[in-house]
Amino acid sequence: MIVPLEHILLLAFILFLMGAVCALARRNLVMILLGLEVMLNAAGIAFVGASLRWMEMDGQAFVLFIMGVAAAEIAVGLALLVYCWRRSGSLDVNVFSRLKG
Amino acid sequence: MTAVAEGWTPILPYAILAGGALAVFLAASLTKGRPSRVFAPISLLCALGAGLAALCAAPQAGIFAGTLDAGPFARFYQILTCGLTAGAILLLGGYSRRRGFERDELYALTLLAALGMCLLTAAVDWVILFLGLEMLSISLYVIIAAHKDAPQAAEAALKYFVLGAVASSFLLFGIALVYAATGETGVAESLRDAAQHGMEGIALLGFSCILVGLGFKISLAPFHLWTPDVYQGAPAPVTAFLSTGSKVAVFAALLRMALSESPLFARMDPVLWTLAALTMTAAPLGAMTQPSVKRMLAYSSAGHMGYLFMALLAAPIAGPGPIMFYSAVYGIMDMGAFGALSTLSPLDRDADDIMDFRGMGFDRPYAAGALALCLLTLAGLPPTAGFTGKFFLFESALSAGYVWLAVIGVISAIISVYYYLRVLAAMYMRAPEWAPARESAPGSYAVLALACAGALALGLLPAPVLSVMAASAPFTP
């Protein structure tokens, strides 16, 4: 190991938190999707670090799968975003909060 | 059976569902995008065929290099989810045709969601578990928005997407931390060995993240607030699919984790206890004041997940039997309730406000009767399956020593009777000013009849079903 595993995990954890805060606190839909990307990327860093720690390739394989999932998820997410934008003309999530009981 | 035959039979359910999705698209391209009546039968046959294949498959320890379980546990949940998918397709067929949004994508994505559920219930490796959950979620995001004329469907889909994707990321990061702490990708192995490498703190953090992710999907208490919004906005048959199939499948994955004899579950016991108690109290409180029946049913489904989660805590001691039984009961009765709701809905919107249901018991006696029976089952009154199932759940919680949790659960169940009866009372109240249009929807009525039969049969004669489950008890999680 060139650096302790804890440091790699700490980097991943900070990134994950930043992404989570962005996804849950920002009101702009594009920024929420970017936050999701950052969260997935953070998980990838943790996997690669763990893969190095255990000298196993499972973690690296997992990263490849994450990238496939991220692509599919973001494609649907952006399509949904455009779909809602065309109906309401806004990217602000506050516009989409008529469902309340 | 030959060795080759034994080798490929467990693959059949997945192959049928995946092939079915492709067949629907192929049929759509052959009919050149015109609305066609062949999509529903094709996808219904595929869902039933996949369930049948899971029923007949030869049980095996593991397939696909040990990443997938083909034992009795996985088969039970696959048969259940395939049956629920078939029910949802039957409901969707009539509902979407009359509202003009019957499309090939709708059915194909339903089948792909079912494929995700089957992968999720059988996954013994984190990679497959995550991919199954994502396949399920991505298909559902789109199906919820499928009815483009429904005013709130897009908003419901957007809400489910944002929160669902955040939850998936939590699950993924949790898996990454558990993997970092143990170096293993097997679900049971990594959880079992979590404390062996001196990184239990990281494993605990990872396990908490996994709980957040999965807890969101089955709407446990602090993470359940999306449920009423999404259930209200989605078309009723989609809600039926969302509330039964996806929750049962995710719960199967949770149950597999609980049976892994992991030290993490013991360490997290107070947190899990709080989650269960909170869910069982927050859900009835939320449901009590709802004028919207769909929102009420959403809170009620969260409450039922609370009962199941209570039994999950007891599962390492009391065994998985009660949870498996109640999963089936919950799936059948919620499918019946939302199915009846979609059958009773007028064309321009879904029957939702409690005032919409006034006089239904006289105008539409069969569908309203089915709704009444399903509500009584949800309320857990004897002699329905809801009573029998809850009895087993509370018994298992008591036998494992969770007395206070069982007490909270019983109180919650008693309170819940009130809001189910409210709908029931409205249905059998005279409302002469409004007569809904009657349409024939044989598919929907078939689902309702089956759900009612199931709710009564499992309630009156649980013994045969339980003996089948007992026979499948010694399985490898």
Added chain:
Amino acid sequence: MTLYGAIFYLLAAIILAATALALTRRALMHAVVYLVNAFFATAMLFYLLGAPLPAAFEVIIYAGAIMVLFLFIIMLMGVKDGRDMDAKKALAVWLPPVFLGAATLAAGWVLITAPAGAKEALPMARATPAELGRFVFDRYWLGVEAVSFLLFAGLAGALFLGKSGDEAGKTAKDGQGGAA
């Protein structure tokens, strides 16, 4: 601390700074560009941690396909930044990304041309792309199939949502389909 350790902390700092800047921007374009920078730095981090194939995929899929998809959508919707660029502000806008980009390139340069003596830790940990590919198809070929169906579901779903009668719908659909 070895040379590789120093590069790790440099890359970590770049990733954190670029991501933090990206997620706090008001202008969507700027956010995407910062994130592309963060993903490039992540790719180098993967390479440093002995994962060349994920590193390549990080550049191709994250920085390439997904971020370009974002740019497509932002341009498609014509979101206005709504601010004027005067000379002083322009420097404040340009300086951080130029600095971060230069730092990323420098780290990459050192990583590739490092003296042979410092390299001993790296080859041992590295899974060559061929090995990893063989491993994935050996152990996880079900996962590969599952991901292909997942991408198929995503593609079908995006097309379905993008479809609508009007002309705007067609453009959106093409954009989605091409990049997904």
